[in-house]
Amino acid sequence: MSFQALGLNSQLVDAVTELGFNTPTPVQQQAIPQVLEGHDIMAGAQTGTGKTAAFALPMLHRLLETENTDKKANAIRALVLTPTRELAQQVYDSVVSYSKNVPVKVAVAYGGTSMGLQVKVLKAGVDILIATPGRLLDHAFVGTVDLSRVECLVLDEADRMLDMGFLVDIKRIMKRMPAQRQTLFFSATFSKQVKTLAYAILNEPKLIEVTPANSAADSVEQIVYPVDKHRKRELLSHLIGARNWHQVLIFTKTKQGSDALAKELSLDGIKAVSINGDKSQGARQRALSEFKDGKVRALVATDVAARGLDIEQLGFVVNYDMPFKAEDYVHRIGRTGRAGLTGRAISLMSHDEEWALRAIEELLDNRLPQEWLEGYEPDPTLAPVDNRRSSILEKRRAKAKSKIHKNRGRRLR
Template sequence: MSFKDLQLNKPILRAIAEAGYDNPTLIQQKAIPAILEGRDVIASAQTGTGKTAAFALPILQRLLHKQDAPKTGKKVKALIVSPTRELAQQIEQNFITYSTHTQLRTAAAVGGVAIEPQKEALKKGVDILVATPGRLLDLHKQEAVNLTAVEILVLDEADMMLDMGFLDDVQKIERLCPSDKQSLLFSATIPYKVEKFAQSILLQPERIAINPNEATTDKVAQLLYYVPKPQKIELCIYVLRNTIKGNVIIFRRTKYGVDKLESSLTKNGYTVASIHGDKSQTERQEALKEFKKGNAQILIATDVAARGIDISDLDAVINFDVPNVTDTYVHRTGRTARAGKEGITYTFCSADEKNYIANIQKAIGIQLDVIKDHPFPLDPEAKPQVHKKQGSKYKKGRKSTASKKKKKRWY
């Protein structure tokens, strides 16, 4: 199937061709016709399978006949709600790319950056708004955005949105839009709470499900290294020097872990960028920009970056810390081997993370390839380290003996 078979208009087809895409992915083949028919859709598909284009292309097609409205007369007709700033900005860029040969205008409204430029853009008029929940509600409170003309509402990465505690905000946003809008819900997984939420807002939706394990098994070599936890940094440097050629994202569980690894790799001569929750939005954008340009060969991140960052030709992903949630492993792995390309994932497992590996392998239905030939093997009999809480070095009691001697008493 080609994009022409999906009955898309010439301006959109031209933009798709210029972006280098020839054939639609499976999620696009199934979702685009349903959205063009005006149906509500609930779709689950692995990250990296082209979900953004699956809703962006039909939305642009449906709004084409309204593209010539005067700029100041434009109202938000399509609203895309995203859980993270990075993902929202990525979606915005996709819409801009696909609408190059139209007069449709797209803007993003995200937190962490100044609100005034966003208010100014909305005042000038936009057709498509991509927003994070908190910033969107802030703009609404300040009467800077009007959602009464919304025709299409998209909730992207719905499972992540609910996990991050945005359920109340998303429900408020949904109620601010007209009741007769078309609603689209896209998610990597459809757990019970997402299903329940979907039932409350979608009307007889078209259900689309793409095998969630397909992208992690077909195109990605998944390698597993057992290693003592104190030697993970040494193993990381060894793998970077001897195995990986090209750019790589390394995932760590904590912000402290990101900073520590960045310091170690920088001392060893690597150019490194990093993103985590304590960095400002400007710092995070700059880090991504440097990585995409090739000025930094390594990006270290917490899972704030696990979804939505579209980096072409990413060679490898390193799971420095094994995620304790299977979906997180799938999302991390999905950063490489995007759009049908091949990739490789390295996972470093210490003794206390073996249970996580067992759960991951059970969920994705394959055994990871164990690499035993490396300088820092983990003893198969090694037990997880138990960190006992140390008591006070002082004796129990009101005062130490020394302090009692020094204290001059009146009696």
């Protein structure tokens, strides 16, 4: 099947052909016809399978087919909401490349960059706006963007937006939009909370799942290395150095942890940079550019970067810290093995993270292979986290009971 066979505008087909895309991916084959027919959809597919084109191409087609009768300069016709700046920029770049042959104006708005420059662009007139919820509301409050004429709304990675606390912002945005519109949900995972929100705002949506929900791509080889927590950095440096890994994306749980690990890797002779929510947008973009260009060997990131990083031929993703939410594991390892290429996902698991592995395996409905590396075997005398937690809880309960009894005794006296 070709993009032309899906019924897309010939100029859009020419654009994707010039980009080297000739055959639609499964999610594109299923979603594009449904969007062209005007249906609301809820589509789930693994990262790297072409979700952006699956909503952007038919959205552009419909805008071209419908004459814009609204002459208000700040009234946009289509809105794409994303949870992170990186994903907003990635979607923007893709939509611009798809629309280069057609008279459609595209803009992006997110925090960490000049509000003034964005205001200037929006006042000049925009058809499609890609934005993060917070910055979009900033523009809506000051009147630089009008959402009352939106014909199509896309929520990209809706589950992550809910995880990041954007539900209230999303509801505020919805109130400013017309009830009669097309709404599209796209994500690699769908939690119960997301499905509840989706069915509350979608109109008889078409459900599209090209792969089992919450699954990892077959192109990604996964392995878990049990190791004591204090030896994780040592093992990571050994793996990168001894196996000559390049372009390694490493995930940590905290911002401070990402900065500290990047410094420690650099001391080990492995050039590394970090990217997290505390960094300015300029610093984040510089770090990402250096990583993509091969100037640094490792990029250490928090989950803020799990959605929106599109790095060609990224070979390795390392979970230095196991993710708190099992769904984030799917998004993390989805940064590799993209566009038909193969990749490796390595998880360094300490005793106190065994619960996270169980949650991931339950989500994937699959056991992940484990391997002890010689010289880095975990100390079997360390108590599992569950036992330690039980012991701590028992001590706390005993202390609380003792306090209650003492207070009762005082009252009786």
